[in-house]
Amino acid sequence: MATVRLSFSPAPVHVRTARLVGVAVARRAGVAEELLDEVRLAIGEACTRAVALHNQYGLADLVTVEMSDSEAYAVRVIDHAPIEASVGLTKLPPDELADESLTDEALTTGVGFALLAGFVDDLQVRPVEDGPGTEVRMVWPVQRR
Amino acid sequence: MELSLATRTVDEHTVLEVGGEVDVYTAPRLRERLVELVDSGVRNVVVDLGGVEFLDSTGLGVLVGAMKRLRVANGRFSLVCSKEALLKIFRITALDQVFPIFPTIEAATRDSDGSATS
Numbered sequence: 001m002a003t004v005r006l007s008f009s010p011a012p013v014h015v016r017t018a019r020l021v022g023v024a025v026a027r028r029a030g031v032a033e034e035l036l037d038e039v040r041l042a043i044g045e046a047c048t049r050a051v052a053l054h055n056q057y058g059l060a061d062l063v064t065v066e067m068s069d070s071e072a073y074a075v076r077v078i079d080h081a082p083i084e085a086s087v088g089l090t091k092l093p094p095d096e097l098a099d100e101s102l103t104d105e106a107l108t109t110g111v112g113f114a115l116l117a118g119f120v121d122d123l124q125v126r127p128v129e130d131g132p133g134t135e136v137r138m139v140w141p142v143q144r145r
Numbered sequence: 146m147e148l149s150l151a152t153r154t155v156d157e158h159t160v161l162e163v164g165g166e167v168d169v170y171t172a173p174r175l176r177e178r179l180v181e182l183v184d185s186g187v188r189n190v191v192v193d194l195g196g197v198e199f200l201d202s203t204g205l206g207v208l209v210g211a212m213k214r215l216r217v218a219n220g221r222f223s224l225v226c227s228k229e230a231l232l233k234i235f236r237i238t239a240l241d242q243v244f245p246i247f248p249t250i251e252a253a254t255r256d257s258d259g260s261a262t263s
Contacts, residue, residue, distance in 0.1 A: 012170040019199075037230050044201050048169040094239040100213060104206050111238045112202035118237035 007062040010054035015047045018065050022075060029069035030142035038119040039073075039140060045112045046077035046136040052109075053081035053134075072122075073140045080133040147171070149196065150178050158254045159187045160225075164196025167204030175204065179211040188220035191253045200231055205240060212244065223253045 004025050008014035022043035023036055031039060043065065050063040064078040096102060097111075116123060122139035148171035149164035159182060167175055182190060192208065194200070212222040223245040226232060235241040247253035 012168075015169050016166065040199070041201065041234070044168060044199075048201060048203060051169065094242040097238075097240060098209060098213065098216075098243045100217075104210050107209055108202045108206035111205050111240070114238045115202055115234065 003066065003068040005067075006065045008065075010051045010059065010061070010063050012048075012051060015044055015051060018047045018063075019044045022065065022067060025067045025069070026073050026140065029067075029073045030144060031073045031140050032143060035140055039075075042116055042119050042138055043075055043077070045116050046075075046138065049109070049112055049136070050077055050079035050081075052105075053079050057081050069142060071142075073142050075138045077136045077138075078128055078133060080128075080131065082132050083127050083134060148174055150175065152178075152182070155191070155250060155254045158189045158191050160191045160193055160250060160254070162193045162196060164198075166199040167197055167207075168199060168201045169203040172201075172203040172207045176207045176210065179207065180214070183211070183214050183218060183220070188215065188218060190215060190220065190222050191225060191247075191250065192222070193225040193250055194231060195225060195227070197226075197228075197231060200234060202238075205234070205238060209240070209243065223247060225250050225253050 004021065006018060006021050008018065019040050023040045026036060026039045047063060047065065054061060054063065059080055061080040066076045066078070068074050097107065116136070120138045124137040126135055126137070127133070128135050147165050148167060151162045153160050153162070161178065161182065163175065165171070179190070190211065192211075208224070215222045225247050226235070227248045232241070232246070235244065235246065
């Protein structure tokens with residue numbers, strides 16, 4: 001089992017780094033080449049969400065991304081924002097997407113969740129075991145060489 | 146790859162060519178450019194995503210914001226996109242039902258009677 005753990009301060013500029021590392025580890029783990037774009041997007045969305053939550057709550061804590069390839073390729077993105085902040089994860093219906101009353105933040109959150117749910121078959125969002133925070137866990141199959 | 150932005154005029158349309166990665170870090174620059182265009186009086190905007198290598202929810206939010214801003218100003222907003230990876234993102238988020246999306250700049254600018262369809 002190989003595990004790579006990356007922690008970064010909650011700044012947008014680091015999300016790209018997390019995407020690059022996540023895809024590099026996925027490729028090495030044996031995730032099919034045609035899935036790598038989806039892996040990149042999903043890790044980016046999960047990290048963007050974590051960074052947004054930390055900024056919303058003024059938290060300087062690090063966001064953690066943990067990648068392991070024990071059986072499949074599993075990625076956990078962990079934030080430390082109060083748990084109630086994660087409850088509003090819902091996919092928006094098309095007629096609400098362009099609605100004037102919808103804020104940019106709400107739109108981005110809804111669209112981000114739609115992308116996560118759309119691109120990751122095995123997706124779980126759950127509270128972290130100790131302290132406040134949420135873990136977004138995504139799993140992709142690997143091809144053993 | 147860093148975000149690149151370039152504008153040009155095709156007939157009465159202002160085409161904003163976007164390249165590179167549009168994400169939570171670079172999307173504010175795209176938003177700024179689109180706001181500048183609308184504030185300067187441009188009412189017919191075509192955003193060409195042909196050079197975009199990565200687009201996330203933040204970038205999509207900026208595009209929706211620009212479309213709303215133009216709608217309020219009685220303007221028109223459309224996208225040019227033919228990359229399947231990006232089109233899939235629009236389908237998954239249902240934004241393909243919100244934006245007029247054209248495969249080429251010619252198709253986007255040809256439709257100049259205000260009846261753009263997706």
